[in-house]
Amino acid sequence: MVGTREKLERLRDTLATAEEPAGASGIAKRQSKGIPSARERVRSLLDPGTFVEIGALARTPGAPDAKYGDGVVTGHGRIDGRPVVVIAHDQTVYGGSVGEMFGRKVAHILKFAYEKACPVVAINDSGGARIQDAVTSLAWFAHMSRRQERLSGFVPQVSIMLGKCAAGSVYGPVNTDVLVATENSYMFVTGPEVIKTVTGEDVTAEELGGAHVQARNGTIHHVTATEQEAFDWARKYLSYLPSSCLEQAPLVNPGLEPEITATDLELESIIPDSDREGYDMHEILLRIFDDGDFHEIRSATAANLITGFTRVDGRSVGVVANQPLVLGGAVDAKCSDKATHFIRLCNAFGIPLVFVVDTPGVLPGVEEERNGVIVRGGRVFRAIIEATVPIINVVVRKSYGGAYGFMACKQLGADISLAWPTARIAVIGAESAVDIAGRRQLLQVPEEQRAAVRDFMIDQYNATVATPWIAAERGYIDAVIEPSRTRLEIRHALQLLRDKEAAAEHNPRKHSLYPM
Numbered sequence: 179m180v181g182t183r184e185k186l187e188r189l190r191d192t193l194a195t196a197e198e199p200a201g202a203s204g205i206a207k208r209q210s211k212g213i214p215s216a217r218e219r220v221r222s223l224l225d226p227g228t229f230v231e232i233g234a235l236a237r238t239p240g241a242p243d244a245k246y247g248d249g250v251v252t253g254h255g256r257i258d259g260r261p262v263v264v265i266a267h268d269q270t271v272y273g274g275s276v277g278e279m280f281g282r283k284v285a286h287i288l289k290f291a292y293e294k295a296c297p298v299v300a301i302n303d304s305g306g307a308r309i310q311d312a313v314t315s316l317a318w319f320a321h322m323s324r325r326q327e328r329l330s331g332f333v334p335q336v337s338i339m340l341g342k343c344a345a346g347s348v349y350g351p352v353n354t355d356v357l358v359a360t361e362n363s364y365m366f367v368t369g370p371e372v373i374k375t376v377t378g379e380d381v382t383a384e385e386l387g388g389a390h391v392q393a394r395n396g397t398i399h400h401v402t403a404t405e406q407e408a409f410d411w412a413r414k415y416l417s418y419l420p421s422s423c424l425e426q427a428p429l430v431n432p433g434l435e436p437e438i439t440a441t442d443l444e445l446e447s448i449i450p451d452s453d454r455e456g457y458d459m460h461e462i463l464l465r466i467f468d469d470g471d472f473h474e475i476r477s478a479t480a481a482n483l484i485t486g487f488t489r490v491d492g493r494s495v496g497v498v499a500n501q502p503l504v505l506g507g508a509v510d511a512k513c514s515d516k517a518t519h520f521i522r523l524c525n526a527f528g529i530p531l532v533f534v535v536d537t538p539g540v541l542p543g544v545e546e547e548r549n550g551v552i553v554r555g556g557r558v559f560r561a562i563i564e565a566t567v568p569i570i571n572v573v574v575r576k577s578y579g580g581a582y583g584f585m586a587c588k589q590l591g592a593d594i595s596l597a598w599p600t601a602r603i604a605v606i607g608a609e610s611a612v613d614i615a616g617r618r619q620l621l622q623v624p625e626e627q628r629a630a631v632r633d634f635m636i637d638q639y640n641a642t643v644a645t646p647w648i649a650a651e652r653g654y655i656d657a658v659i660e661p662s663r664t665r666l667e668i669r670h671a672l673q674l675l676r677d678k679e680a681a682a683e684h685n686p687r688k689h690s691l692y693p694m
């Protein structure tokens with residue numbers, strides 16, 4: 179008879195085997211690549227000692243050589259004391275590819291996250307559908323996708339790419355809120371070998387889908403040098419978010435600096451006298467929120483628009499700001515996608531939005547029209563209109579043309595709209611305005627005087643049209659404020675709007691249609 183001691187021994191042996199399912203060869207493979215195990219990665223992500231694994235002993239039934247875990251580690255733990263669900267691919271088992279038990283484990287833990295209403299962090303290192311498992315693998319990809327969709331906008335979802343993310347494995351991560359990747363990881367839907375066969379193109383994995391390549395096109399939201407930096411970035415991202423849309427984000431150090439500070443006063447000298455001169459918008463952002471902390475999302479793409487998280491009075495806010503140092507702060511097709519995603523992310527989790535505006539308008543150009551600037555920009559307008567979170571808009575300098583709406587003017591969605599005295603709110607910049615609307619007048623001026631008259635008309639336009647005053651007189655903005663008061667004004671506005679509730683409007687439609 180097998181006694182308790184033997185049963186315990188068997189348990190210990192089995193768990194030891196499950197800890198390293200690919201045995202010595204798996205360990206050697208990791209060592210040759212210089213990477214940790216899936217479980218070590220999970221432990222580096224979570225608060226120490228909080229990881230509880232689920233399904234360590236799952237493996238393909240009836241297959242004597244089947245490896246424990248089936249290529250994925252699943253479970254739950256804590257980040258900053260709050261519960262999270264974790265998924266980590268084990269590349270030593272069939273390259274972390276998706277087999278039946280892999281699929282069942284992931285689908286189960288996603289259901290668990292839904293029921294417990296807690297965030298999901300997935301550590302990706304997978305070769306896609308498991309070739310040997312044929313349609314079973316494809317079926318479980320589909321099951322996992324359906325489970326994941328229910329979580330989108332309900333709980334935060336983060337993907338961390340630490341190696342390969344190939345073929346079918348790309349669709350899970352792109353449907354999460356944010357993707358952070360180490361710089362040596364890569365992501366593609368068809369690999370270099372298939373591309374060579376089908377199109378004859380020669381390309382390396384890195385050239386094809388390296389982390390920097392995918393960050394520049396906006397697929398990956400942040401690239402780090404090391405795995406630990408990726409974990410820290412994910413932890414920090416989650417610190418700005420509630421555990422689910424049913425809760426509020428954590429409150430961190432409320433009540434800082436209730437009066438105007440020396441740092442606030444520095445805002446008075448940031449905007450250059452010349453309209454053509456740039457400045458770094460981060461200099462403003464670091465001074466108008468709580469503590470100079472800013473968690474930027476997607477900095478590697480469309481740097482003409484800055485998106486990221488910070489706090490006001492200890493509460494999370496999302497920031498959308500133009501960057502005058504890149505394309506003069508003009509808005510284009512690429513930054514439209516960045517804005518739409520970020521606005522919807524904040525709205526899903528009840529995080530108020532602050533728009534900081536200094537843009538000469540929509541970027542003109544043949545390439546832009548070909549790139550679909552119209553549909554992509556149209557989605558930003560829709561995202562702002564649909565957002566029900568508090569929205570504040572602060573015009574610090576230019577707010578011209580279509581970008582007036584793109585940056586959440588009051589008529590489109592802002593609850594409170596403020597402007598600095600340096601604001602220029604108009605249909606178009608002074609030079610273009612004079613050249614178009616003043617063309618006939620200029621043609622009547624003798625040629626030798628034309629340049630001087632044009633300069634005069636530009637000055638006149640800037641003094642009388644492109645100002646904050648007309649907008650203030652008509653109530654299109656709520657107040658023109660001293661720059662140094664911005665931090666406190668945003669704080670007061672968000673206090674006022676804290677209990678903002680979207681007026682319930684009955685509309686029998688299923689959903690609106692986004693321009694695509």
Ligand SMILES: CCC(=O)SCCNC(=O)CCNC(=O)[C@H](O)C(C)(C)COP(=O)(O)OP(=O)(O)OC[C@H]1O[C@@H](n2cnc3c(N)ncnc32)[C@H](O)[C@@H]1OP(=O)(O)O
Pocket residue numbers: 269271272273274275304305306307308309310316319342344345346347369
């Ligand atoms: C939903 C539809 C789909 O997903 S269809 C597409 C299926 N997947 C693919 O075509 C990608 C196949 N994998 C690859 O091309 C390579 O593994 C890539 C991604 C380039 C990475 O290579 P490498 O750095 O060597 O990977 P690795 O050391 O992590 O792992 C290699 C071992 O894992 C295995 N592996 C990998 N992918 C799969 C897969 N999809 N199905 C079954 N096994 C897979 C490899 O065979 C290799 O195994 P072994 O170590 O030689 O025993």
